[in-house]
Amino acid sequence: MEQGNRLDSRPVSGRQADTQHDAADHVLDEAVTRLLAAPEGAPATPPDRRALVAYSSWLAMERRYLCRELYPHLGHRASEFIVGMNAGFDFHRSATSDPSSRAVAMLAAIGCDWTKDGYLGLGDSGDPVPQEKAFPHPDARLIDLEQDFLAASAAYTSACDREEVGWAERDRREEPYREANRRLLLHPEPHSIFWTGDYLRSILSGRSAPLSAQDAAVIGKLRRAQLVELLPLVEARDARREALALELRLEVLEADVKTAFAACAAITEEIYRLPAKTVDGLALKVRVLKLDEPGFWQRPDQRVGQPGYWHEAAFAEIADGVEYLLATGQARPRTATPSDLARACVWAIRRRAEINRQCSAEGWCDEQLDRECQKVDDVFTRAIQEPSQGLGDIIAKAQLALNDYECFTAYPGAGLDDGKRIVLTVLREVAQLAEA
Structure with missing residues (x-):
């Protein structure tokens, strides 16, 4: 940009500009290097909220000044104009990290000392946010x-x-x-x-x-x-x-009454449909489900005159287990050797798929098909009757329950009400904890 046209600083000489640019590039290189040097899979420390507020404010002002340079003919409306179909516009669609993870490094790169700010920025909430529910909790929306x-x-x-x-x-x-x-x-x-x-x-x-x-x-x-x-x-x-x-x-x-019911139903539907990212989110869904569907929450063996389905019993145990593990600080799945019960559940899932293939390929008789299916049914019975000893068992039971539920209840094209959808959602999310 030509000297004298800057909107945010006074004119500088060419040598001064080069020196300042070199220093800024050096700081930015160091910040990027620190970001890339972070060990893969290492738990990220949530950034200080003051840094996030300062970063948000800086981004807003940076965009305002930049747009004045790009689109001077638009005047005060310059920052309202956004050009799509470019790398910057599409960046966040494939980004593997959250904007909050870049806040501290970017502020350091531009020389913005956010540590001198108050605890919360202007316009933010005046009350301290409880630590366990403060942004950027992964399940903040839930x-x-x-x-x-x-x-x-x-x-x-x-x-x-x-x-x-x-x-x-x-x-x-x-x-x-x-x-x-x-x-x-x-x-x-x-x-x-x-x-x-x-x-x-x-x-x-x-x-x-x-x-x-x-x-x-x-x-x-x-x-x-x-x-x-x-x-x-x-x-x-x-x-x-x-x-x-x-x-x-x-x-x-x-x-x-109708208005209040509609408002409550809209919120519960959003809760049921929004995927949980942590055990906190799963436990939250359990709490909501207990209040929203008290009849469904009852274990099948407690329903007088109503048949019980084993996946509902498993769901009740999963929900209880999630709350217990959260309360006792055992929320993170451990990389321990799977128990015999967990291995049996995984075997039953694989064996059921093998039976479907081999039965038609090898022309099994009814007796042979019944014998093999009974082995899988025995694992189902064991999963129902044998209490889980840890999160690994609960995850394995959820995987087995999900396999059965998707085969016979939530198959493609099946009409699912909210009760069935929340069962399917929680089973999927607990099953995916094995990948965490």
Whole structure:
């Protein structure tokens, strides 16, 4: 750039510029070397939040000044213009590291001393963030969503309670009219018709929609004079209830419940669909599932009159195990030798695939197929009955459960509700812990 055109510094001589550029290049080379020298697989220390805030602010200002140089004709809107289809635009699509991992090195390269800043930058939260839930936790989004879910769940419960109180008050005020309302049915239950003014007028005018067989049978036994006599009584009852509903705001209360339920459902769906990256995230999903689906959470053997499926029992144990391991600090899978139970689960997965191939290729008889399938079934029984001794056993059981679930429940094209999707999601994520 020509001397005197810089927007962020005073003019310098050519020699001074070369010296400054050499020094800056040297600092940047050292920063890049430090980044590349980090041992592969070494756990990254979360950067200080002050560095992240300073880096974010610097990036914003750097872009503003750079765009002024690139697009001076756009004036104050220069930074709003972004050119796509280039290396910089596509960089983050294939980047193997997070922007936060470059913050400290880049600030050091440009000579920005972020350590002199306060704990939090201007515009950031004024309250200290709890260490276990602070950015850049890998499951930060899930952690935020859990708090949103708890608030939305409390709002939904409160809305339901208010609606229940409203309807209870309506029933209390309707109690003196119970006998009169019963006489308006004109026919003994359970084949009575709950008349409304609109329905009764449509019957009398002959413009009603086609009647059900049950209604037609009841109406056929009534005289028209009876229906005419009934109309003013029904209209008076409707007017009274309409006024009562308006006074008690029953429609508003019902709408509040629907709104609160929709908000809660949207949050839970996002939680179920967002992959967990750590055991913290898996445990979080378990907590949400317990609150959102209390009936599903029960172990199959605790459901009266309902059949249990073994993958649900495995899921319950996996969930319990995740919470236990997190609470006892054993959350990281260890590189210990797999137990006999874990090896048996892996064998069953492989053997099932081999049976499918060999049965048709070698023309097995039914007896031979039954014998081989029974061996796999024996591993399933063992996985159900034998408690896990560590995270390795839980992961192996999850892999076996996932194999069975994807074969017979979550196969391609199967319609899955939220309950089945969360089972599939958690099984997949626990199974993938073996790769961590």
